[in-house]
Amino acid sequence: ARRRRSRLPYPPGPPADPLIGHLRILPDTDSAAEVFHSWSQTYGDVMFLSALGKHVVVLGSQEAATDLLEKRSYKYAGRPNFPIYERLGWKDLLVFLSYGPYFRKQRKMLQAPFEKEKVPAYRHIEEQEACIMLYGLLNKPEEMDRHIHRYPTAIIMELSYGHRVLSEDDGYLRAAEEIFEVLHGSARPSLLDMSPLFENVPAWFPGAWHVKYIAETRPKVIQRMQTPISDVQEQLAAGTAIPSFVSQHFEELSSRGQLTPENLHDVENVAYQIFAGGAETGYHTITTFIACMLLNPEAQQKGHEEILRVVGTGRLPDFTDRDMLPYIDCIVQETERWHPVTPIGIPHLVLEDDEYRGMHIPKGATIIANSRSITWDERHFHDPQSFKPERLLPKPEGAGETFPQSAIFGWGRRVCPGRHLAHDMVWIAIARMLAVFEIQKGRDAAGNIIEPAIEFSTALTSHPKPFPCSLRPRSDAAEQLIKQAYDMHMSNVGP
Numbered sequence: 500a501r502r503r504r505s506r507l508p509y510p511p512g513p514p515a516d517p518l519i520g521h522l523r524i525l526p527d528t529d530s531a532a533e534v535f536h537s538w539s540q541t542y543g544d545v546m547f548l549s550a551l552g553k554h555v556v557v558l559g560s561q562e563a564a565t566d567l568l569e570k571r572s573y574k575y576a577g578r579p580n581f582p583i584y585e586r587l588g589w590k591d592l593l594v595f596l597s598y599g600p601y602f603r604k605q606r607k608m609l610q611a612p613f614e615k616e617k618v619p620a621y622r623h624i625e626e627q628e629a630c631i632m633l634y635g636l637l638n639k640p641e642e643m644d645r646h647i648h649r650y651p652t653a654i655i656m657e658l659s660y661g662h663r664v665l666s667e668d669d670g671y672l673r674a675a676e677e678i679f680e681v682l683h684g685s686a687r688p689s690l691l692d693m694s695p696l697f698e699n700v701p702a703w704f705p706g707a708w709h710v711k712y713i714a715e716t717r718p719k720v721i722q723r724m725q726t727p728i729s730d731v732q733e734q735l736a737a738g739t740a741i742p743s744f745v746s747q748h749f750e751e752l753s754s755r756g757q758l759t760p761e762n763l764h765d766v767e768n769v770a771y772q773i774f775a776g777g778a779e780t781g782y783h784t785i786t787t788f789i790a791c792m793l794l795n796p797e798a799q800q801k802g803h804e805e806i807l808r809v810v811g812t813g814r815l816p817d818f819t820d821r822d823m824l825p826y827i828d829c830i831v832q833e834t835e836r837w838h839p840v841t842p843i844g845i846p847h848l849v850l851e852d853d854e855y856r857g858m859h860i861p862k863g864a865t866i867i868a869n870s871r872s873i874t875w876d877e878r879h880f881h882d883p884q885s886f887k888p889e890r891l892l893p894k895p896e897g898a899g900e901t902f903p904q905s906a907i908f909g910w911g912r913r914v915c916p917g918r919h920l921a922h923d924m925v926w927i928a929i930a931r932m933l934a935v936f937e938i939q940k941g942r943d944a945a946g947n948i949i950e951p952a953i954e955f956s957t958a959l960t961s962h963p964k965p966f967p968c969s970l971r972p973r974s975d976a977a978e979q980l981i982k983q984a985y986d987m988h989m990s991n992v993g994p
């Protein structure tokens with residue numbers, strides 16, 4: 500362990516074993532957010548944990564997280580190591596990079612095409628994919644999960660690689676499913692296995708199951724990163740490439756004579772990062788939305804009525820309607836607040852010793868802003884566990900509560916660079932689903948309604964486990980609308 504350089508005390512925390520610290524009581528990934536939240540009720544919103552000489556500081560309020568991760572972002576923009584993910588081949592993915600020049604290079608590359616003014620250019624792709632999703636949901640409602648998963652994945656594939664997903668058994672869709680499996684599969688046994696606490700886990704350690712797992716999985720992961728790049732290279736050579744992140748970078752690099760292996764490696768990693776960061780998170784958010792609608796039929800009804808009032812039944816909502824649909828925005832944001840996609844955020848790393856409220860925050864500590872604590876903070880949200888979109892409407896119609904943006908999209912220099920795109924993608928999907936479908940509880944073989952018990956499976960990101968659900972078109976007109984929109988888009992795209 501490092502020598503203490505400060506006389507100030509560490510923040511408080513639960514009682515620790517003198518040798519192994521909090522090792523035995525560290526929660527697993529499924530329960531970490533809730534467990535940290537309940538500890539914060541006792542030990543406060545700046546809490547200290549340690550295990551085997553590693554330190555973790557858990558922030559349990561918007562105020563503490565803003566003071567440190569936003570206002571002192573330069574000291575808190577690091578990332579701990581994610582040893583298993585790194586060994587799987589994700590060492591140079593932006594999200595896992597330590598703070599420094601290489602991080603800044605990649606961050607700039609990734610951020611540029613997704614700035615606020617740039618993302619409206621992608622809306623036609625989102626509208627098109629939303630139509631394909633609605634059509635799938637209409638025709639094969641039993642495959643709801645696949646249609647929802649395909650939606651953000653297809654958008655991201657087109658933006659990163661210029662790849663259009665045209666069939667259900669597209670290899671790129673498989674690749675996206677694999678990321679999900681790897682993220683969840685490798686985190687499942689316990690938080691320890693993905694935890695920075697176990698960076699140097701010895702091979703004899705009981706958790707060393709991962710040695711075999713990595714040996715088996717790594718080649719697949721690497722191949723998934725490389726294949727789309729070779730595809731684009733071939734298409735560029737043949738003159739058939741659809742403009743994308745990769746094609747644009749390749750063209751620029753080759754025009755400047757800079758197509759070096761290092762530069763290719765960066766393009767490959769950033770393109771894959773767009774895919775890894777954007778596809779799963781969108782999928783989780785929309786599935787969580789479906790769960791919220793099942794559990795809260797009044798909110799669903801109000802959302803639908805707002806669309807009826809503003810858009811009518813003769814067309815699907817589009818982005819030009821957005822300003823007139825405040826309640827739909829509230830549904831999207833309340834979904835994100837009700838169950839954040841990253842319940843403990845993504846951990847940061849403290850880059851310099853710091854002092855806060857008379858306490859010592861040590862350099863090298865992992866720092867977790869617990870989104871769950873922030874979104875459940877009764878000082879900011881009344882009845883925080885309930886799903887109430889109107890809480891986010893201004894007074895007097897609503898409660899005037901503020902959407903906890905940073906708890907959902909992160910902090911300071913590490914804030915999610917895809918948040919503007921994410922917002923558009925999720926919004927149009929939700930607005931269009933509410934326009935044409937009624938989301939209903941599933942029924943068993945005897946026709947009885949099944950009350951859904953919504954549970955989540957959590958790695959870094961969190962996803963509802965499968966639940967019964969049925970989607971019913973609101974009317975014949977709604978069904979026609981879905982078919983027409985689909986035909987129109989397919990005739991634009993062509994096979």
Ligand code: HEM
Binds near residue numbers: 595
């Ligand atoms: C609803 C969808 C999304 C949610 C909830 C979400 C949430 C987050 C969160 C919480 C972080 C961590 C921020 C921090 O460390 O403080 C993050 C990072 C990141 N997100 Fe997103 N994200 C979403 C969509 C996207 C999309 C569409 C992209 C790609 C275009 C993307 C790319 C990234 C990347 C690259 C990082 C790492 C940034 C870094 O380490 O500097 N995300 N996201």
